[in-house]
Amino acid sequence: MNQQSSLWSDAWRRLLANKAAVAGGLILLLLIVLAIFAPWIAPHSYSYQNLDLGAQPPSSDFLLGTDTLGRDLFSRILYGARVSLLVGFVATGVALVIGVSWGIVAGYFGGRIDSVMMRIVDVLYGLPFIIFIILLMVIFGRNIWLLFAAIGAVEWLTMARIVRGQVLTIKNQEYVLAAQAMGVTNMQMFRKHIFPNILGPIAVYATLTIPQVMLLEAFLSFLGLGIQPPMSSWGTLIRYGVESMEEYSWLLIYPGLTFTITLFALNFFGDGLRDALDPKISSD
Amino acid sequence: MLQVILKRIAIAIPVILVVASVTFFLVRMAPGGPFDAEKVVPPQVMKNLNAVYNLDAPLIIQYRDYMFNLIQGDFGPSFRYPGRSVTEMIFTGLPVTFELAFYAIIVAMIIGILAGVVAAVKRNTVLDYIPMTIAMIGICMPTFLLGPLLVLYFGIHLEVLPVSGWDSLAGDKILPSITLGAAYAAYIARLSRGGMLETLSQDYIRTARAKGLPEYQVIIKHALQGGLVPVVSFLGPATAGLIGGSFVVETIFQIPGLGRFYVEAAFNRDYTMILGTTIFFSTLIIFFNLLSDIAVLLMNPRARSEA
Numbered sequence: 001m002n003q004q005s006s007l008w009s010d011a012w013r014r015l016l017a018n019k020a021a022v023a024g025g026l027i028l029l030l031l032i033v034l035a036i037f038a039p040w041i042a043p044h045s046y047s048y049q050n051l052d053l054g055a056q057p058p059s060s061d062f063l064l065g066t067d068t069l070g071r072d073l074f075s076r077i078l079y080g081a082r083v084s085l086l087v088g089f090v091a092t093g094v095a096l097v098i099g100v101s102w103g104i105v106a107g108y109f110g111g112r113i114d115s116v117m118m119r120i121v122d123v124l125y126g127l128p129f130i131i132f133i134i135l136l137m138v139i140f141g142r143n144i145w146l147l148f149a150a151i152g153a154v155e156w157l158t159m160a161r162i163v164r165g166q167v168l169t170i171k172n173q174e175y176v177l178a179a180q181a182m183g184v185t186n187m188q189m190f191r192k193h194i195f196p197n198i199l200g201p202i203a204v205y206a207t208l209t210i211p212q213v214m215l216l217e218a219f220l221s222f223l224g225l226g227i228q229p230p231m232s233s234w235g236t237l238i239r240y241g242v243e244s245m246e247e248y249s250w251l252l253i254y255p256g257l258t259f260t261i262t263l264f265a266l267n268f269f270g271d272g273l274r275d276a277l278d279p280k281i282s283s284d
Numbered sequence: 285m286l287q288v289i290l291k292r293i294a295i296a297i298p299v300i301l302v303v304a305s306v307t308f309f310l311v312r313m314a315p316g317g318p319f320d321a322e323k324v325v326p327p328q329v330m331k332n333l334n335a336v337y338n339l340d341a342p343l344i345i346q347y348r349d350y351m352f353n354l355i356q357g358d359f360g361p362s363f364r365y366p367g368r369s370v371t372e373m374i375f376t377g378l379p380v381t382f383e384l385a386f387y388a389i390i391v392a393m394i395i396g397i398l399a400g401v402v403a404a405v406k407r408n409t410v411l412d413y414i415p416m417t418i419a420m421i422g423i424c425m426p427t428f429l430l431g432p433l434l435v436l437y438f439g440i441h442l443e444v445l446p447v448s449g450w451d452s453l454a455g456d457k458i459l460p461s462i463t464l465g466a467a468y469a470a471y472i473a474r475l476s477r478g479g480m481l482e483t484l485s486q487d488y489i490r491t492a493r494a495k496g497l498p499e500y501q502v503i504i505k506h507a508l509q510g511g512l513v514p515v516v517s518f519l520g521p522a523t524a525g526l527i528g529g530s531f532v533v534e535t536i537f538q539i540p541g542l543g544r545f546y547v548e549a550a551f552n553r554d555y556t557m558i559l560g561t562t563i564f565f566s567t568l569i570i571f572f573n574l575l576s577d578i579a580v581l582l583m584n585p586r587a588r589s590e591a
Binding site for chain 1: 295420432558
C-alpha cells in the first residue's frame with residue numbers, strides 16, 4: 001500500500017513540475033467548470049434569435065459578437081463546450097470499457113485466444129472507420145447516443161493493444177504467479193492484481209483519446225453529419241462560421257480558437273501525464 | 285519474403301469480402317426504402333422501380349447478385365442520379381481525389397521529413413523546439429479549421445490565391461494541398477524525429493562517424509534508411525486519414541472529387557452510392573496498408589526475418 005501511494009505521489013510531483021501539463025490541466029478544469037455552469041454564466045440565451053440584431057462584431061454587450069441570427073456567440077460557445085466535452089468524455093468512456101476488457105482478456109489468457117483477438121484488432125486497424133461512422137449516422141439517423149457509441153467503438157483499438165501489452169508484462173511477475181499458485185480466481189486476479197497495476201497507462205491513454213474523439217465529432221458536425229440543431233457543438237459552430245466567414249470572420253475565429261486551445265490543453269496534459277506516470281517512455 | 289507478402293494478401297482478400305458483406309447488409313437495414321423521400325408514387329411505379337433496382341428479390345438473392353457484380357467491378361446504379369452508375373461516379377471523382385492526395389503527401393513529406401531530421405540532428409536547440417511546436421499546432425489544428433482560415437487570409441484578405449475550384453490553374457491546387465497535407469507534415473515531422481533519434485544512437489552510426497565520414501554523409505547514407513522506417517509504416521494508415529481529410533477539403537474548396545461525392549451521397553441518402561464508395565474506399569485503404577507493410581519489410585532486414 002505504501003509502495004503504491006508513493007508511486008502516485010511521485011507521479012503527481014513530476015506532473016506539477018511540468019509547466020505545459022499544468023497549464024493544460026488548468027485550462028481543462030476551467031473549461032469543465034464553464035461547461036457545467038453554462039446556464040448561469042452565459043450572459044444571453046444560446047438559442048434566442050434576434051433577427052433585427054443580425055451579426056454584430058464583438059462588443060461590451062456581446063463579448064464575442066453575435067451570429068447571423070442575432071444569437072450571442074459567447075453563450076453558444078459555452079453551450080457548445082457542454083456538447084463537445086460530453087462527447088469527448090462519454091465516447092472515450094465507451095472506448096475504455098471495450099478496449100480495457102478486450103486487452104485484459106487477450107493478455108491474461110494468452111495463447112490462441114490472444115492471437116485471435118489481436119488479429120481481429122490488427123484487421124480492424126486497417127479499416128477506414130471514418131467512413132463507417134458516416135455510414136452508421138446515415139443509416140440509423142443522426143442521434144447523439146449513436147454518435148457516442150460509434151466513436152467509442154472505433155477508438156478502442158489502441159487501448160486494447162496497450163492494455164494487452166501491460167497485462168502480458170504483469171502476468172509473468174512473481175506476485176501474480178504466487179497468487180495463481182494460491183488458487184486466486186480469475187475475477188479476483190483482475191480486480192486486485194491486474195487492474196490496479198494498469199491504471200496508469202489507461203489514464204494516460206484515455207487523456208490522449210479525448211482530443212481524438214472530440215476531433216472526430218467536430219469533423220462529423222462540420223460535415224453536417226454529427227450534432228444536429230438546435231444543439232450545437234464546436235464543430236457545428238465552426239461549420240456555420242465558415243459559411244459566413246467572408247463578412248463575419250469572428251464567427252469562425254472564436255469557435256476555432258476555443259477548439260484548438262482545448263485540443264492543445266488536452267494533448268499537453270496527456271503528454272505530461274504520460275511522462276509523469278512512466279518516465280521511461282518519452283514522447284516520440 | 286514472397287511468402288510473407290502472399291500471406292498478407294491472403295488475409296486482405298477475406299477482409300475485403302467481409303467488409304463488403306457487412307456494409308451491404310447495414311445499408312439494407314436502413315429504415316425506409318431509397319425512394320421514400322420523393323412524392324408518393326402509384327404502387328405500380330413503385331413496383332417497377334423496385335424491379336429496376338433489384339429490390340424486389342429476396343435479400344439473399346440481392347446480396348448474391350450484388351457481390352457477383354461487385355467482383356466484376358460493377359457497383360450498380362446510383363439511386364439519386366438516374367442513369368449514372370456508381371462505378372462511373374467513382375471513376376470520375378477518383379482521379380481528382382488522387383491528385384489532391386498526391387500533392388498533399390508530397391507537401392507533407394518534404395516539410396515533415398526536413399523538419400524532423402533537422403530537429404533530430406539539432407536536438408534540444410532552437411531548431412528542434414520551433415519545428416516541434418509548430419508540429420504540435422499542426423496536429424491540434426483540425427483540417428476543417430485550417431482550410432477556412434487559409435482561405436480567409438490568402439483568398440479573401442490578401443486575394444492572392446483562389447478560394448475554391450479545381451481547374452488547370454496551379455493556384456487552385458496550392459491551398460487545398462497545404463490544408464490536407466499540414467497535419468501529415470506534423471505527424472511525419474514527429475515520427476521522423478523520433479526515428480532519427482533512435483537510429484543516430486546506434487552503434488553503426490558511431491562506427492560511421494569513427495571512420496571519419498562527414499556528418500551530412502552519416503545522416504544521408506546511414507541514418508536516413510533506418511530513421512525513416514516509422515514514416516513509411518505511417519504512410520499506409522495515413523491514406524485512411526487522407527481520405528477522411530479529402531471529404532473536408534473537397535467540401536471546403538468545392539473540388540469535384542470522390543470525397544465530396546461521398547459526403548453528398550450521405551446527405552442525399554443515396555444508398556447504392558454510399559455502399560459502393562464505402563467498399564471502394566475500404567479496398568483502397570487495405571491495399572495501401574499492404575503496400576506500406578511490404579515497403580517496411582523491404583527497408584528493415586530484421587523485420588524481414590522475423591515475419
